[in-house]
Structure formats: structure tokens, C-alpha cells
Amino acid sequence: xxxxxxxxxxxxxxxxxxxxxxxxxxxxxxxxxxxxxxxxxxxxxxxxxxxxxxxxxxxxxxxxxxxxxxxxxxxxxxxxxxxxxxxxxxxxxxxxxxxxxxxxxxxxxxxxxxxxxxxxxxxxxxxxxxxxxxxxxxxxxxxxxxxxxxxxxxxxxxxxxxxxxxxxxxxxxxxxxxxxxxxxxxxxxxxxxxxxxxxxxxxxxxxxxxxxxxxxxxxxxxxxxxxxxxxxxxxxxxxxxxxxxxxxxxxxxxxxxxxxxxxxxxxxxxxxxxxxxxxxxxxxxxxxxxxxxxxxxxxxxxxxxxxxxxxxxxxxxxxxxxxxxxxxxxxxxxxxxxxxxxxxxxxxxxxxxxxxxxxxxxxxxxxxxxxxxxxxxxxxxxxxxxxxxxxxxxxxxxxxxxxxxxxxxxxxxxxxx
RNA sequence: CGGGGUGUAGCUCAGCUUGGCUAGAGCGCUUGGUUCGGGACCAAGAGGCCCCGAGUUCGAAUCUCGGCACCCCGACCA
Numbered sequence: 001x002x003x004x005x006x007x008x009x010x011x012x013x014x015x016x017x018x019x020x021x022x023x024x025x026x027x028x029x030x031x032x033x034x035x036x037x038x039x040x041x042x043x044x045x046x047x048x049x050x051x052x053x054x055x056x057x058x059x060x061x062x063x064x065x066x067x068x069x070x071x072x073x074x075x076x077x078x079x080x081x082x083x084x085x086x087x088x089x090x091x092x093x094x095x096x097x098x099x100x101x102x103x104x105x106x107x108x109x110x111x112x113x114x115x116x117x118x119x120x121x122x123x124x125x126x127x128x129x130x131x132x133x134x135x136x137x138x139x140x141x142x143x144x145x146x147x148x149x150x151x152x153x154x155x156x157x158x159x160x161x162x163x164x165x166x167x168x169x170x171x172x173x174x175x176x177x178x179x180x181x182x183x184x185x186x187x188x189x190x191x192x193x194x195x196x197x198x199x200x201x202x203x204x205x206x207x208x209x210x211x212x213x214x215x216x217x218x219x220x221x222x223x224x225x226x227x228x229x230x231x232x233x234x235x236x237x238x239x240x241x242x243x244x245x246x247x248x249x250x251x252x253x254x255x256x257x258x259x260x261x262x263x264x265x266x267x268x269x270x271x272x273x274x275x276x277x278x279x280x281x282x283x284x285x286x287x288x289x290x291x292x293x294x295x296x297x298x299x300x301x302x303x304x305x306x307x308x309x310x311x312x313x314x315x316x317x318x319x320x321x322x323x324x325x326x327x328x329x330x331x332x333x334x335x336x337x338x339x340x341x342x343x344x345x346x347x348x349x350x351x352x353x354x355x356x357x358x359x360x361x362x363x364x365x366x367x368x369x370x371x372x373x374x375x376x377x378x379x380x381x382x383x384x385x386x387x388x389x390x391x392x393x394x395x396x397x398x399x400x401x402x403x404x405x406x407x408x409x410x411x412x413x414x415x416x417x
Numbered sequence: 418c419g420g421g422g423u424g425u426a427g428c429u430c431a432g433c434u435u436g437g438c439u440a441g442a443g444c445g446c447u448u449g450g451u452u453c454g455g456g457a458c459c460a461a462g463a464g465g466c467c468c469c470g471a472g473u474u475c476g477a478a479u480c481u482c483g484g485c486a487c488c489c490c491g492a493c494c495a
Contacts, residue, residue: 012429012456013429013445015429016429037487108495109495144493292495362453362454362455363453367454383454
């Protein structure tokens with residue numbers, strides 16, 4: 001992609017109402033723009049990051065044996081009445097009416113819909129187990145959206161639901177999902193703790209939250225210094241309490257929730273009549289679990305954990321582009337043609353994943369924008385061309401080195417792999 | 418939903434306390450020239466329902482009342 005044609009409006013100054021670093025940089029870098037409080041537009045680069053995160057999530061869900069489907073955002077009221085959540089979810093659910101006055105909720109989560117589907121399509125123990133997921137827009141009427149993508153009224157979520165004949169099998173899948181989540185967050189490159197959690201409105205009695213340590217986080221977690229134990233705490237109580245599994249002191253850490261998994265049991269299957277016939281012909285409720293990841297929130301999470309004062313530092317796995325080429329002397333035909341050649345060669349190596357800054361602006365502007373946008377590997381084509389040289393820069397470390405033009409692609413192919 | 422703050426040019430903001438002539442700056446944008454590897458310089462321009470509505474007043478960006486929007490703290494949050 002050429003910067004000259006890309007919609008990536010970078011800002012020198014932060015819009016005043018951005019506090020969290022991820023909010024500021026995503027805005028300044030031209031990744032997102034607000035439409036309304038807690039409602040965001042994803043510009044091309046923001047969408048590219050989102051898609052890369054989705055891809056990792058899909059790969060790991062598929063690897064764990066889950067199947068992707070897509071459920072509606074519009075949920076009829078009657079379905080939610082059956083679980084009693086039309087009332088208990090209350091104002092957190094956006095509600096709309098169709099032209100006949102029939103009421104719908106905009107799905108804040110999909111237990112009702114998926115369980116209803118399973119109740120209609122699954123009848124025998126031979127149809128089970130099933131692991132189904134989707135990546136879809138969710139709506140929650142947050143009383144107070146905040147920090148850009150971190151807490152929105154409309155956001156993208158991966159939600160997966162498991163259906164088993166027994167609690168034992170369901171718990172095995174729960175464990176598989178837990179390790180799948182660990183792989184996902186590792187691949188995306190964000191640090192996290194798996195914390196035992198309160199199941200909350202969703203219900204059930206086994207639950208873990210995946211929390212990334214972050215200043216702007218809304219949760220407080222007690223973390224053990226030595227073992228991997230982590231738990232939720234209220235206020236400052238954490239510091240006073242020793243770790244239950246090894247008796248060492250714990251420290252309290254602020255964090256943000258990235259994912260949440262629940263063992264649901266038969267709470268929804270009973271209410272929505274999701275039952276199967278077992279070997280003996282007895283009707284039994286399906287045993288369920290559900291597993292969510294805040295996909296759009298992960299964009300902010302990556303920025304929160306990887307940035308410096310100049311801008312973002314994307315890991316290769318989710319960077320909007322793997323490589324950015326800066327042409328610093330647009331008025332020199334030999335420089336431009338050298339850059340075009342590098343662009344062609346790198347594009348062959350990383351199709352669609354190379355950004356060429358061919359804008360007719362001063363070099364300083366390109367360097368600053370590049371630091372802001374945070375593409376991991378940078379090739380600077382300019383004054384070295386006469387001697388057949390280019391410069392390679394690594395955004396994360398600030399490392400710079402000169403590389404002969406004829407070895408540049410090979411060099412970068414390794415760095416950006 | 419409680420508390421606080423902010424709405425003036427595309428962005429960041431000054432002006433408001435103490436009402437007064439064509440409402441300002443920096444950045445960005447357009448045009449011309451000089452520059453050209455870390456956010457250049459000079460010159461000329463374009464760009465405003467001063468959030469909305471009512472009031473007070475000879476006169477309102479400025480004062481009063483009522484709305485709305487956005488941000489921050491808290492409550493809430495699969």
C-alpha cells in the first residue's frame with residue numbers, strides 16, 4: 001500500500017479528550033475515529049490490525065476444534081424472556097422495536113440465541129459435543145464508555161460456546177479453551193494473568209478472567225511474586241494477604257480484562273430446553289460453557305503494553321503492515337526507483353503487507369509518522385542510494401543499521417517474518 | 418445514575434472574571450517561491466450558527482435559566 005493513497009490521517013496533537021495512551025495513539029495514528037461516545041469507526045489501518053487479531057483468534061479456535069458460525073445481532077424479546085434476562089440485563093441491553101411494535105434487543109452476548117439454536121438442532125448424545133464460535137459485533141449500553149476502544153457501546157467480540165453431555169467432558173473443553181487463550185494472547189504479544197473470577201450475570205460456577213496488567217485497567221488483581229497464582233481483590237487488601245498456594249507475599253496490580261471463560265452447566269439449556277436423549281433414552285440438559293474475548297479491545301491492549309513516547313510498537317503478528325519503506329528524497333529519480341524496486345520485491349515476499357511512504361513530504365514528517373504508526377521494520381531509502389546502501393530500522397528497539405540495497409530484501413524478510 | 422470539567426476555525430487552545438467596533442494564535446489546508454534524512458522558511462489566501470434554545474441588555478462568545486454533547490472520578494460492567 002502507498003501512503004499517498006491510504007486513508008491514515010495522522011495528528012500532531014492529541015485530541016484533548018483522550019487520556020489513555022492507547023486511545024491517544026490510535027487516534028493520532030489514524031487507526032480509529034469516534035462517531036459517538038463509545039462508538040468507533042475503524043479506518044484502514046485500524047481494521048488491518050483488527051483483522052490480524054481475528055485471524056489469530058480464528059486459527060486457535062479452529063485448532064481447538066471449534067467451528068465458526070455467525071449469529072444475528074437482533075434478538076427477539078421473547079427469547080430473552082425465557083431466561084429471565086430481558087429484565088435482569090435491563091438497561092445494559094440496547095432495545096429497539098420494529099414497525100409493528102415488536103421488541104428486540106441488540107445482542108450483548110449470545111447464550112440465548114446459541115442455546116436456542118442448539119435446542120432445535122441437537123437431539124441425541126450422538127450429536128454432541130459441539131464447540132461453536134463467532135466473531136461479531138456486540139452492543140452494550142455502557143453507562144460510561146471510556147478509554148477509546150477499551151469500553152465501548154459497540155464492540156467486536158469472539159464468543160465461543162461449548163455443548164457436552166457431561167460435566168467432565170465440559171471441564172476438559174474448558175481446560176482446552178484456557179490453554180487456547182494463553183496461546184492467543186502470547187501470539188498477539190500481550191502479557192496476561194489468568195485469574196479466577198466471579199461469574200457475574202452470566203452465571204455458572206467456574207470462571208477465569210484473562211487480565212493484562214495496565215495502568216488504565218479497571219480491575220485490581222493480587223499477583224503472587226513466585227508462583228503464577230492471581231486473584232481478584234477489592235481495593236488495597238491484596239498487599240496484606242499471602243498467596244494461598246505458596247504463602248509468599250502478593251502484590252496488587254491494576255489490569256484490564258481481555259477475555260473471560262465460564263463453565264455454565266445447565267443453566268441456559270434447562271431454560272431454553274436444549275436437551276438430548278442419552279443412550280438410555282432419557283432426556284438430559286446439555287452441559288454448557290462459554291468463552292469470550294474482546295477482540296476490538298485487544299487492539300488497545302497491545303498499544304497499552306507496547307509503546308513509547310513517540311508512538312506505538314506493533315509486534316509483527318498484528319502490525320498493520322510488516323514493513324514500511326520510507327523514501328526520503330522524493331525529488332531524486334534514482335532514489336524513487338530504488339524504493340519502488342524494494343517495494344516490489346518486499347511485496348512479493350509479504351503480499352499486501354508492505355507500506356510505502358511515497359508522500360511528497362519532508363523526511364522528518366515521514367520519520368515521525370512512522371514512529372507513531374509503529375510498523376515493526378522500516379527500510380529507509382534515501383541518501384545511501386548513490387553508494388548502493390539503505391538503512392534498516394527496528395521500531396521496537398530503535399536499532400538502525402546500513403544494509404546494501406541488494407541484500408535489503410533478504411535482510412528484511414528475516415526481520416519481518 | 419451521582420460528582421466534577423469542557424464545548425470558540427479541521428486539531429490544540431486564548432478571549433469569558435469586569436458585556437462594546439471587522440472574534441484571535443499555533444498547527445493543519447490552498448497558491449507561489451526557496452528548501453529537502455528527524456514534524457523547514459518567506460509571502461499571499463481560504464476557513465467561524467463562538468454547542469442549541471430562551472431570557473437580561475441599547476448591545477451577549479462573555480451575564481441568567483433550560484437543554485444537548487463530549488471527557489474525567491465513582492457506582493455499574495459476560
